[in-house]
Amino acid sequence: MSFTLIYFLTLAGNLVILVICRFERTLHTPMYYFLSHLAVLEMCYISVTVPKMLHSSIVGESSISFVACLTQLYFFGSLGSTECFLLAIMAYDRFLAVCKPLHYHSLMTSRICHCLVSCCWSSGFISTMSSILFISTLQFCGPDHVQHFFCDITPLLKLSCTNVRHTELLIFLLASIILLGSCLVTFLSYFRILSTILAISSVKDRKKASSTFTSHLTVVTIYYSTMIFVYVRPTTDGDSGYNKILSVLYTILTPLLNPFIYTLRNKDAQLAVKKMKNKPMSLIRSFCCPRLDQ
Structure with a gap:
């Protein structure tokens, strides 16, 4: 019951983000453009595993x-x-906005955002396809019970009766490059943002910026630390x-x-939600014809 509630809350929260990012012109910026894609991604991501788990239960x-x-496994990966x-x-993007505000709009153009x-x-x-092709060539002789609530790499490889050493090595290398590489870029950007925040003279502005920064960093840390611990090691261990x-x-x-941390705590997003309630027809037109302004 609790997972059902979480699933629908997740869909509702991310759907609100997607709608307000398409509806409110003041949110037609690179940051909210990326957030709208994150919202779509999260709805798809949780829908890959949870509905099957709920159906089974x-x-x-x-x-x-x-x-x-x-x-x-392919869509999850x-x-x-x-x-x-x-x-x-x-x-x-936030690093450029905070640390290089004078160059931000020339560096983060509409074309670059889409690219x-x-x-x-x-x-x-594309990166996940190779590991799935390797796994598809393995033989599975039994037992056939996956020790997980979805088809993940580790429990699936444990069921194989053939040598999985090369498959493990490939998955380890891919996970290391993707997770550690993106994690490094993310935390370096946040480190530079933190340095800029600490240099802000106004105590009020520093406190406000630190609150947003801390919440973002908390979610990112949870995501990367758990993913790295599970996947950046021999997968059958x-x-x-x-x-x-x-x-x-x-x-x-x-x-x-993510919807509450990245968007719904933002005053601009909260104002957009209030406007959305009063303009249903404009909402439909904006949702069908999205536009990214600079």
């Missing part, structure tokens, strides 16, 4: 075909990789029960928190 039937399992890239770009987002999505889906707990954090908790 309600119906009592937890079987899944091998093809469906690989499909779920692709969307997770895309989110890593997108979080890094969002952190870099960066396209690279995030395409890189995420580790306790499956402990991995399940960590998986809940990055598959369910962060998609729930």
Whole structure:
């Protein structure tokens, strides 16, 4: 019951972000453009795993075909990789806005924003394909029970009766490049932002900026730390029960928190929600014809 509530709250929160980013002209900026894509990503990300889990718990039937399992694993890995890239770009965008405000609009143009987002999505889906192809060539002789609430890499490889050393190495290298690389860009950007915040003379402005910075950093830290712990190591190592707990954090908790941390605590977003209630027809037109202003 609790996961059902979390799932619909996550969908509702991210849908609100998507709608206000398309509806309110004052939010047609690079930051909210990236946030709208994050909202779509989070809705897809949580929908890959949770509905199947809820269906299994309600119906009592937890079987899944091998093809469906690989499909779920592919979209889960692709969307997770895309989110890593997108979080890094969002952190870099905030770094430019805070640390290089005079050059921000010339550096983060509409064309560059579209290009960066396209690279995030395409890189995420392409990078995961090779690991899925490797896993598809493995033989599975039994047992056939996946020790997880979705088809993840670690419990799936444990079921293989063939040598998974090369597959493990490939997955380890991909996870290291994607997770550690995007994590480095993200935290370096936040470190530069923090340095700029500490240099602000006004105590009030410093306190306000620090509050936003801390909340963003908390969510990013939870996401990256759990993902790195689970995937940047030999994939068949580790306790499956402990991995399940960590998986809940990055598959369910962060998609729930992101709408509230990144957008709905923002005064501009709150004002956009109030305006949205009074202009339903304008909302429909804006949603159907999105536009990114500079």
